[in-house]
Amino acid sequence: MHTVTVATPGGKYPIHIASGRLNALAESIPSDATTIALVTNPVIQGLMGEQVTKILAATGKRIVPIVLPDGEAHKSWETLNLIFDAMLGAQLDRRTVIVALGGGVIGDMAGFAAAVYMRGVRFVQVPTTLLSQVDSSVGGKTAVNHPLGKNMIGAFYQPIAVEIDTDVLNTLPxxxxxxxxxxxxxxxxxxxxxxxxxxxxxxxxxxxxxxxxxxxxxxxxxxxxxxxxxxxxxxxxxxxxxxxxxxxxxxxxxxxxxxxxxxxxxxxxxxxxxxxxxxxxxxxxxxxxxxxxxxxxxxxxxxxxxxxxxxxxxxxxxxxxxxxxxxxxxxxxxxxxxxxxxxxxxxxxxxxxxxxxxx
Amino acid sequence: MHTVTVATPGGKYPIHIASGRLNALAESIPSDATTIALVTNPVIQGLMGEQVTKILAATGKRIVPIVLPDGEAHKSWETLNLIFDAMLGAQLDRRTVIVALGGGVIGDMAGFAAAVYMRGVRFVQVPTTLLSQVDSSVGGKTAVNHPLGKNMIGAFYQPIAVEIDTDVLNTLPxxxxxxxxxxxxxxxxxxxxxxxxxxxxxxxxxxxxxxxxxxxxxxxxxxxxxxxxxxxxxxxxxxxxxxxxxxxxxxxxxxxxxxxxxxxxxxxxxxxxxxxxxxxxxxxxxxxxxxxxxxxxxxxxxxxxxxxxxxxxxxxxxxxxxxxxxxxxxxxxxxxxxxxxxxxxxxxxxxxxxxxxxx
Incomplete structure (x- = not known):
């Protein structure tokens, strides 16, 4: 396994890169977390939702799945609100950990939701596309689009860990x-x-x-x-x-x-x-x-x-x-x-x- | 004049407290700012909007007024979007400074807008109620309400300065x-x-x-x-x-x-x-x-x-x-x-x- 450490004034976190890394995902959830909000899209949910849920279940924590519509066109204020509605509806507290399972769109939205839900909860990024593995999972840029421009509303907010499994690329178009x-x-x-x-x-x-x-x-x-x-x-x-x-x-x-x-x-x-x-x-x-x-x-x-x-x-x-x-x-x-x-x-x-x- | 310095890991800024402090407001705008977005509500706009605009005009910078509906009931996602629409519509860039002129509601919303507009622009808080002067202007808590709870969506984000004029309390109910x-x-x-x-x-x-x-x-x-x-x-x-x-x-x-x-x-x-x-x-x-x-x-x-x-x-x-x-x-x-x-x-x-x- 490769480990890359990212250090910024806003925080320090590890990126783990390995074939089969998904199987170790439970390690990235802090023991004091109350709940896991698993944010993904329908395609990824179908490909690996069950597997990831099973792996996270080993933490013994409640898992709240949140499946968002797919694609850049849905990287919006409205979709972001679906995350808040689901999290507040499930009464998730400030010690919730958001797991972003997907590409850049899911990472950007789940990361931004983590930045502003109750003024900030922890999140773990599990990028499932090559682009998000090499780009958006590093650096803490999160955002949604606005009708007048891309990535106009967002935050710099660092995850607590990034977990990269090269095997997930086998299903990538x-x-x-x-x-x-x-x-x-x-x-x-x-x-x-x-x-x-x-x-x-x-x-x-x-x-x-x-x-x-x-x-x-x-x-x-x-x-x-x-x-x-x-x-x-x-x-x-x-x-x-x-x-x-x-x-x-x-x-x-x-x-x-x-x-x-x-x-x-x-x-x-x-x-x-x-x-x-x-x-x-x-x-x-x-x-x-x-x-x-x-x-x-x-x-x-x-x-x-x-x-x-x-x-x-x-x-x-x-x-x-x-x-x-x-x-x-x-x-x-x-x-x-x-x-x-x-x-x-x-x-x-x-x-x-x-x-x-x-x- | 009293000056209180607030130091947090997220930044250090001064609070200036004085009778007549509004007249020195231009001092709080950094010289490299491109534009000033002046966020307020109709009541404050009527009481001191013209005066404050005149004072800020001394900076020579373009001033974009943004008047939001008044009251806690409007401290919402929708009202926040009015700020973004106005700022993006006026093509305000990342070196814009937001001036929040009003009570806690205006401060919380303008502060949160500053936290997430283009992933963060600077803001100056000018609290016009006693409550916001002694409470919400210190500490960087910004937020909007959600139908399922108060202050559920927000950020910790510090202003670059807080300017408190005790004279403005003379018009306070x-x-x-x-x-x-x-x-x-x-x-x-x-x-x-x-x-x-x-x-x-x-x-x-x-x-x-x-x-x-x-x-x-x-x-x-x-x-x-x-x-x-x-x-x-x-x-x-x-x-x-x-x-x-x-x-x-x-x-x-x-x-x-x-x-x-x-x-x-x-x-x-x-x-x-x-x-x-x-x-x-x-x-x-x-x-x-x-x-x-x-x-x-x-x-x-x-x-x-x-x-x-x-x-x-x-x-x-x-x-x-x-x-x-x-x-x-x-x-x-x-x-x-x-x-x-x-x-x-x-x-x-x-x-x-x-x-x-x-x-």
Missing amino acids: DREMSAGLAEVIKYGLILDAEFFAWCEKNVAGLRARDPVLLAEAIRRSCEYKAWVVSKDERETGLRAILNLGHTFGHAIEAGMGYGQWLHGEAVGCGLVMAADLSAEMFGFPAADVERVRALVAAIGCPTRGPRLGGVEEWMRLMRGDKKAEAGEISFIMMPQIGETIRRGAPAETVARVILRNTD | DREMSAGLAEVIKYGLILDAEFFAWCEKNVAGLRARDPVLLAEAIRRSCEYKAWVVSKDERETGLRAILNLGHTFGHAIEAGMGYGQWLHGEAVGCGLVMAADLSAEMFGFPAADVERVRALVAAIGCPTRGPRLGGVEEWMRLMRGDKKAEAGEISFIMMPQIGETIRRGAPAETVARVILRNTD
């Missing part, structure tokens, strides 16, 4: 594997050229779900993210580098309607666009733009974005992103693989990049 | 002055017999709004609360002593329907009941029960509660309180004035206290 790998290769691009090369070398094995390679990729991704988050829990500076590709990606997600493109697919395409913008702005080598494009294609993500309503709509969507402060659009860019810089970019340069990479 | 004084005398009961005696001596002057006496009572109340909160930001132990009288009080508020009794009135009556329970359980002197009863009456609060649906309903309402964990009802009680103990009490003893103090 190919498209979601590809989406998760986009975040994996992002860590190479922002922090470690050697890891980017490792991904290039092992891409076939990763897509074939080789458990040893996956555990290694997850461990390294969690370590990179944990390092960044430990330096900047509240996203005031360094943490912004994690948004490489995300400003473009959010425009795709919002422009197409949330749920059309998977978040990781949009990020994958965004990485290509960010590499291209980096070439325009900071002399990122043309050969490396092609390496990024080739690896994004190799993991199975789109390398070209939608034209949407044209450059104006792209700009408007990117400006609506909450990382844009007072109207200015800034981007994370790379002078070279493994290095980042955050800077505003002239509108005409951004427009060229959009036109060149969309149909 | 007598009933709200009385309600605020209930929390003032509570600090004497839980922490300082000398301060309780000071309140007994100065009750007439306080009710007559003598500015020197009020500033002194507010400063001492804030210091007591700040001391407690500095030891226990997240209410895991010591902070519970602040709930003296509140378990009874919440039952009154919930049983009568929120808004019928003012929170402070219910707490005032709850203090008498807690003193009576303390006499039953820990030999709190009968003469001191009478001193509590006399002072609660002298500040203008009710000393007897409503019978509601009888003892059973009282018990149910007190058990629904979130401080009750796993069904057990615990109370803050006093062995003597200025000392507290937290303990469960036998149902028949509590029933006697309820019957003796309600009509």
Whole structure:
């Protein structure tokens, strides 16, 4: 088993990564917990709800199942309220532990519910997609969407433990594997050229779900993210580098309607666009733009974005992103693989990049 | 001017207390703020909205006014959403500062909005009632109500500054002055017999709004609360002593329907009941029960509660309180004035206290 420790001013917690880790889930429930609220979605409930309930039953604690509607479109204020209604209806107290069993949407909502239910209860994250294992389970960002923007209402709130079982990826659709790998290769691009090369070398094995390679990729991704988050829990500076590709990606997600493109697919395409913008702005080598494009294609993500309503709509969507402060659009860019810089970019340069990479 | 510094693991901030302090409000807005969201209610807007807007205009920053419906009945998820809709509609970014201008309801909602808008923006609290000046402005508890319980959804989130102007109390209705004084005398009961005696001596002057006496009572109340909160930001132990009288009080508020009794009135009556329970359980002197009863009456609060649906309903309402964990009802009680103990009490003893103090 790999253990990665995440340390932030808001708390310190372990990430356990192993094949079969689900079987040890009861260990993550503190003995003084009164109740377990098990939050999941219908798909995961069907795949492993019974198994997980049986494992948690070993704690002897009451388990309250809360099954939420599936998908990004339901990552809303209204769905969040379903959690509160269920928890208050079952009279769950402040020593309840919420277990978030699912992908990023479940993790974000259950985590936010934990942050604000009775002003905060403990939660354990059990991410069941590659994307959530390498990204949203580290760092304590929780949120729901608002009709006027993604992740607009939320909190920084750390779980008490993250439990990652690589076996659960065996039931994951190919498209979601590809989406998760986009975040994996992002860590190479922002922090470690050697890891980017490792991904290039092992891409076939990763897509074939080789458990040893996956555990290694997850461990390294969690370590990179944990390092960044430990330096900047509240996203005031360094943490912004994690948004490489995300400003473009959010425009795709919002422009197409949330749920059309998977978040990781949009990020994958965004990485290509960010590499291209980096070439325009900071002399990122043309050969490396092609390496990024080739690896994004190799993991199975789109390398070209939608034209949407044209450059104006792209700009408007990117400006609506909450990382844009007072109207200015800034981007994370790379002078070279493994290095980042955050800077505003002239509108005409951004427009060229959009036109060149969309149909 | 008095300055009280509040230090918690979640942050450190000053409380400024002075006659005319509103005029210095612009000082509390950080220079890097992009925008000010001024959250208030129609009554306060009418009394001082124009004045405060003019003062804040000196910062040169854009001011977005957000006027919420008045009263505890509107301290809801739905009203909270009005803040988000207004802020997102005006494209306010993460460097916005929320100014909460109003009593406890406005402070709790604007504070909670600040805690979760884009995962947290800064806020300044300008409490305009005595109750909020001595209680809710210190300690960072923010929340909204849920149909199944009061303050069920919220966060611990500290303001960057609290600005208290004793002059604003001149427009406060007598009933709200009385309600605020209930929390003032509570600090004497839980922490300082000398301060309780000071309140007994100065009750007439306080009710007559003598500015020197009020500033002194507010400063001492804030210091007591700040001391407690500095030891226990997240209410895991010591902070519970602040709930003296509140378990009874919440039952009154919930049983009568929120808004019928003012929170402070219910707490005032709850203090008498807690003193009576303390006499039953820990030999709190009968003469001191009478001193509590006399002072609660002298500040203008009710000393007897409503019978509601009888003892059973009282018990149910007190058990629904979130401080009750796993069904057990615990109370803050006093062995003597200025000392507290937290303990469960036998149902028949509590029933006697309820019957003796309600009509």
